[in-house]
Amino acid sequence: MKGKVCLVTGASRGIGAAIASALAERGARVVVHYGHAKELAVKVAENLAGSDHLVVGANLANPDAADEFMESVVDQTGRLDVLVNNAGIFVPHPPMTVDADDWLFKWEQTLAVNLLSPAALCQSAAKIMAEQGGGRIINIGSRGAFRGEPECPAYAASKAGLHAMSQSLAVALAPHGILVYAVAPGFVATDMAQELLDSEKGAGIRAQSPLGRVAKPEEIAETVCFLASSRAEFLSGGIIDINGASYLRS
Numbered sequence: 001m002k003g004k005v006c007l008v009t010g011a012s013r014g015i016g017a018a019i020a021s022a023l024a025e026r027g028a029r030v031v032v033h034y035g036h037a038k039e040l041a042v043k044v045a046e047n048l049a050g051s052d053h054l055v056v057g058a059n060l061a062n063p064d065a066a067d068e069f070m071e072s073v074v075d076q077t078g079r080l081d082v083l084v085n086n087a088g089i090f091v092p093h094p095p096m097t098v099d100a101d102d103w104l105f106k107w108e109q110t111l112a113v114n115l116l117s118p119a120a121l122c123q124s125a126a127k128i129m130a131e132q133g134g135g136r137i138i139n140i141g142s143r144g145a146f147r148g149e150p151e152c153p154a155y156a157a158s159k160a161g162l163h164a165m166s167q168s169l170a171v172a173l174a175p176h177g178i179l180v181y182a183v184a185p186g187f188v189a190t191d192m193a194q195e196l197l198d199s200e201k202g203a204g205i206r207a208q209s210p211l212g213r214v215a216k217p218e219e220i221a222e223t224v225c226f227l228a229s230s231r232a233e234f235l236s237g238g239i240i241d242i243n244g245a246s247y248l249r250s
């Protein structure tokens with residue numbers, strides 16, 4: 001990864017911050033993206049191994065702005081080798097409780113951040129990477145795409161879409177030297193899951209895995225680093241489960 005430019009969206013905390021840290025440890029120049037938490041992102045960047053890392057902000061609730069955001073990144077770095085679409089939101093909207101307007105609003109909000117912005121960033125990145133002769137795109141999906149999210153159906157749908165998009169792009173972009181992967185974590189100990197893990201449901205959630213725990217962000221980061229390396233070429237098109245055997249799909 002020495003000298004590779006890696007853009008990690010949603011790197012101000014959680015899984016994104018762990019990915020940024022693991023990539024930097026392997027010698028990458030990391031672009032630490034944040035949505036709202038600039039101070040946290042600056043701290044993440046300050047603690048990364050190596051030097052020349054960047055901090056960039058962009059609200060991914062607006063997919064139309066993704067192209068401009070990507071341009072501003074490459075203006076500063078001169079190139080892009082790895083894109084990790086990690087930023088995401090989980091906004092509950094139980095179908096029998098929310099009213100119709102709220103239901104639709106939550107769907108639009110979730111799809112914008114979790115699917116449409118990653119789609120826009122994938123296309124901008126692919127054009128840049130193709131000109132450079134290749135690159136890697138890693139999309140952070142979810143076990144919820146397979147198992148369902150009864151309280152948050154838009155989240156499950158957005159991640160199922162992200163998985164399907166990754167597979168289609170793996171085919172479309174391989175001739176340009178661009179490899180595309182998705183990873184599908186189960187529960188991970190981050191802000192996104194903390195309220196549930198701390199609630200009375202926490203013990204049941206940990207018991208979903210025969211290992212009796214949820215994942216650490218660093219475990220997702222290790223897999224992403226492998227996919228970003230030159231060793232994972234033939235895994236392109238794969239959706240890698242990281243769920244401690246909590247959900248086995250055929």
Ligand SMILES: NC(=O)c1ccc[n+]([C@@H]2O[C@H](COP(=O)([O-])OP(=O)(O)OC[C@H]3O[C@@H](n4cnc5c(N)ncnc54)[C@H](OP(=O)(O)O)[C@@H]3O)[C@@H](O)[C@H]2O)c1
Binds near residue numbers: 058143184185
């Ligand atoms: N935690 C889990 O159990 C779990 C399980 C499976 C998959 N995942 C997926 O893993 C990824 C990372 O999750 P996490 O647990 O690390 O979540 P997290 O701790 O809630 O962090 C989410 C990240 O996404 C960014 N983000 C959210 N909305 C944004 C927006 N509108 N524009 C730009 N950035 C935005 C946040 O940036 P700011 O705070 O700066 O706005 C933050 O850096 C997500 O795609 C999530 O769906 C998580």
